[in-house]
Amino acid sequence: MALRPVQVNIKAVDDRAVGRFWAEALGWSAYRPGGTTYVGPAGGLDWPNPVAVGINVVAVPERRATVKNRVHLDLATTSPAHQRELVARLRALGATPADVGQGDVPWTVLADIEGNEFCVLEPREIYRDTGPVAAVVVDCEDPRATARFWDGAVDWTPHEVTADQASFRSADGVGPYLEFLRTPGVKTVPDRVHLDLLPCPGDDREAEVARLRALGATDLDLGQGDVPWTCLTDPEGHEFCVLAR
Numbered sequence: 001m002a003l004r005p006v007q008v009n010i011k012a013v014d015d016r017a018v019g020r021f022w023a024e025a026l027g028w029s030a031y032r033p034g035g036t037t038y039v040g041p042a043g044g045l046d047w048p049n050p051v052a053v054g055i056n057v058v059a060v061p062e063r064r065a066t067v068k069n070r071v072h073l074d075l076a077t078t079s080p081a082h083q084r085e086l087v088a089r090l091r092a093l094g095a096t097p098a099d100v101g102q103g104d105v106p107w108t109v110l111a112d113i114e115g116n117e118f119c120v121l122e123p124r125e126i127y128r129d130t131g132p133v134a135a136v137v138v139d140c141e142d143p144r145a146t147a148r149f150w151d152g153a154v155d156w157t158p159h160e161v162t163a164d165q166a167s168f169r170s171a172d173g174v175g176p177y178l179e180f181l182r183t184p185g186v187k188t189v190p191d192r193v194h195l196d197l198l199p200c201p202g203d204d205r206e207a208e209v210a211r212l213r214a215l216g217a218t219d220l221d222l223g224q225g226d227v228p229w230t231c232l233t234d235p236e237g238h239e240f241c242v243l244a245r
Contacts, residue, residue: 002155003197003208003242004170005178006048007038007056008073008136011192012114015059021113022055024093025075026132035059041131048198051174052131056196064115064192068100070183070238071193073118074107076127076134083108087120116192126177133176135167136195139183140236146180149234152215154178155200187237190222194239196229201245205230209242 012018016030019037023030029042040046040054047054077083087108098111106122119137121127127134140146147166151158156168156178168178178195199208209230213219220231220239228244 002203003153003199003212004048004155005053005136005195006198006243007054007196008071009194009196009241010055010057010116011060011062011064012057013060013063014114015057018112018114018116019055019057021093021095022057025090025095025112026055028052028132051170053133053136053176065189067189069117069191069193070139070187071191071195072116072137073133074127074135074137074179075118075120075132076130077121077123078128079123083120083122090120114192129174130176135177135179137179137181138238139185140180140238141182141186142236143180143182146234146236149216150178150180153212153217153234154197191239194241196241196243198243199245205242205244212242 010018015037019030019039022039028039031038031040031045033045037057038047038054040049041052075086077086090110094113095110098109098117100109100117102109108120109117110120111117121134143166144161144163147158147161150168154168155171157171159167159169164182166180199205212232216235217232220233222231224231230242231239232242233239
């Protein structure tokens, strides 16, 4: 029994516009399977995608707070020229420079059209085969403790666990990494970005939710009412949802 990360959920005032931004940014397509905008690899809607972690943009009435998101995407590049070209293209799409205290670093920090931060990384060998999304990155106080929870929660394989960072990837060695980075400060407001998890075929969602609670997850009431998914937080308060298949 385990769960698979299948999409990054982004709240947006204009889900269609934010979905278009991310589709063009990643070279993917935007789909409207229901009341949300799903962004995934081109060629037709394939959900859950067997390799990629998609992006599901959900419309909300509230605008983003000024507090930095504690979950963001890192985008992969293949050369310094590719990094420069990608940054320029993203700026043309409406991305803006973002200062999160990064200082002088070889990657570029930007924000999407509604202010959600993301990074365009310099070329790194570890991300050469991830696709356009190198990693889903989560800020946390204690990467070791957070990794213990997520190691039990998902069916991905730990690659590195230290006091400063922890990383996971699909056991098949495909798609992006899931990374937890030690970051000063504590979580103070609900995030605009979170992970959605899906049970493996044949597994029962309610049984998976009970297992997560036993690992330390806490129920989360966002006013969602009677919905076919369950909202939880991990031991550090990061929101995530367990979807129905």
